[in-house]
Amino acid sequence: MNWIIFIILPLMLLFYYYSGTVKTVTRIVDGDTIYFDKRYKCRLDLVDTPESHANDKLTRDREFCKVIAESRFIEAGLLSKQFVENILPLGEEANVYILDVDKYARNICKITLARNKKNISVELVSNGFAIPFFRFISSDEKNKWLELVMLAKKNKIGLWGEYSDVMNCMLSDGLKN
Numbered sequence: 001m002n003w004i005i006f007i008i009l010p011l012m013l014l015f016y017y018y019s020g021t022v023k024t025v026t027r028i029v030d031g032d033t034i035y036f037d038k039r040y041k042c043r044l045d046l047v048d049t050p051e052s053h054a055n056d057k058l059t060r061d062r063e064f065c066k067v068i069a070e071s072r073f074i075e076a077g078l079l080s081k082q083f084v085e086n087i088l089p090l091g092e093e094a095n096v097y098i099l100d101v102d103k104y105a106r107n108i109c110k111i112t113l114a115r116n117k118k119n120i121s122v123e124l125v126s127n128g129f130a131i132p133f134f135r136f137i138s139s140d141e142k143n144k145w146l147e148l149v150m151l152a153k154k155n156k157i158g159l160w161g162e163y164s165d166v167m168n169c170m171l172s173d174g175l176k177n
Helices: 002-018 056-064 070-087 120-126 139-154 164-176
Strands: 021-030 033-036 040-044 093-101 107-113
Touching (some): 056 164, 107 120
Parallel strands (some): 040 107
Antiparallel strands (some): 021 093, 093 107
16 A cells, blocks of 8 residues: 555656646657657657667557568658658757656657647647557547548648658558557
8 A cells, every 4th residue: 555655656756746837848758759858758659759769669560560670661751750750850949738648658749839739649640650549539539530541631731742651551550459
């Protein structure tokens, strides 16, 4: 029972203190992982971008999409990262809302630009650089996210142009889960 006090209470205080606060971008790891104030790692909520470097997730994606070369995933991932760097450059302020902590102990965050309140996850999907994590999206919101994907796909926006193979594979995996 004491473990609850030592684990849950600090997490609750962390959520209370840091949710909805303005933070400064200090590092962009890839298209869906950002550090704020040099120590707060945030995994964007509701979206998945291609990996920008070799890791276990890339291996799993690669196994699912057998015909796509690993290098294509990494190239697409680097373009997703570049998109985030353009809309949320280092030193930029953003509103960070910590929503949860995942099984890897990463903060799951909703992030909006401080200057115009645009949601980074929505921007990534609408501009063709991410796929929604449909399993984490409520039923009443799924159609909205699917429409964003289909519009980007139809117009070959972002990765839906040159990297449509990667995006289609990620989308089929995302719809499966």
